[in-house]
Amino acid sequence: MLLINDPEGAPPGPKVVAIGSFDGLHLGHQHLLHLAQQEAHTRHLPLLVYTFDPPSKVFTKGEGFLTDLAEKIELLRALGVEIALIVPFNATFAQRSQEEFLGDLRGLEAQLLFVGEDFRFGKGRAGGLEDLRRVAPTQVVPLLELEGQPVKSSRIRELLKEGDVAAVHRLLGRPYTARGIVGEGDKLGRTLGFPTANIEVAPLKLLPMGIFAVRVRSLHGQHGGMAYVGYRPVVAGQSLRFEVHLFEFSGDLYGEELGVEFVARLRQDLPLSGLEELKAQLSRDAQAARAALERSR
Template identity: 75%
Template structure:
């Protein structure tokens, strides 16, 4: 998978472009990317995923996230994405007009565009479907429904905060994971006969409260 940080660095030629924060790469995101892949294969062009780091809600509101950048890239690679455009979400990016964003898509030579039903762009969320269609035919995919509601990153965050890891797994299509460095703690578990490992993860990574039983694999 080719990783770029600026639209001008993309290879020349038309592309199918899927756009979104894609925090968690849940089943809804996977469905959107799969649809975009099918279109790219039909058109014999590469698929490019245009996403942001950090996700907009993390930057604007300080909300927690489901996947850090390394996790997101690994998942995108596993989905067969050919090009990932990771744009840093900064104050300057947040102030960009919808026309600036549309110019990115023209630079990318978007042949078709895929977004979710709740996607808006540009300062003040000013841009919508009619603007995207001015650049290339745009497909807006309805939110996937599962377990009595839409599959959304915000719903998965709420489930994890409530400790419902099983329902979160259903919406993600995989077990929720966290990565980090094992740090020495107070050794209280060892005194109780149940040694624990304290995993230091990114401060804004969403984690359910509790002590968890895990399976451990070590390199051979």
């Protein structure tokens, strides 16, 4: 897959172009890209995906994002996209007029455009479907529905806030994943018999709150485990913590990048009376996490 960050870097020649933020690359996004790929193959043209980093709503509204840049690139590559144009969405780009955006599409030699039904572009979201059709025929892909509701990134964000990672899995077509570097912790988990890796994720990465069964990918392979996302009320914590305990693992993970797949939510954060009660609860959590991981195989 060819990666570019400026329309001028695209190879010459006509193309099919799919446009969108594609945050999460959920089943609706995958459906749109599959239709675009089919048409590109029929026309013997390459498919170019025009997307943004960060997604526009993250920049303009401060909303958290579902997929970081590296994960988005991995997913686009896995979907067979030939060219990915990932434009930095910053203050300058947000002020671009709809005509400037249309100029990009003309420069890309777009022969056919694919967008979702709610796609808008340009400063103040002034540009719409009729404007796109001035450049090239435009295929508007209706929102995909699952369980009677549209599959949208905004819906997935709400489900994550509720901790419903099972529903998020269904909408994404895969487990929700967070990745980050293991940093120094206070080693409280080790004293309780449950050593944890303290993971530092990108500042606006959305994390579900609570205790979860997880699968963790590291340089040492894949391990089952349990994760905690919260403020640690038992020890009067004030900053959000993302901690993972790996089953059957005793190595050193400091400085390593971990990828964490959220398999099932075990419970919400509980106001426990002290460290002894916390230790007992962690034992119950570990048993529940192992059972959830076994069921998910």
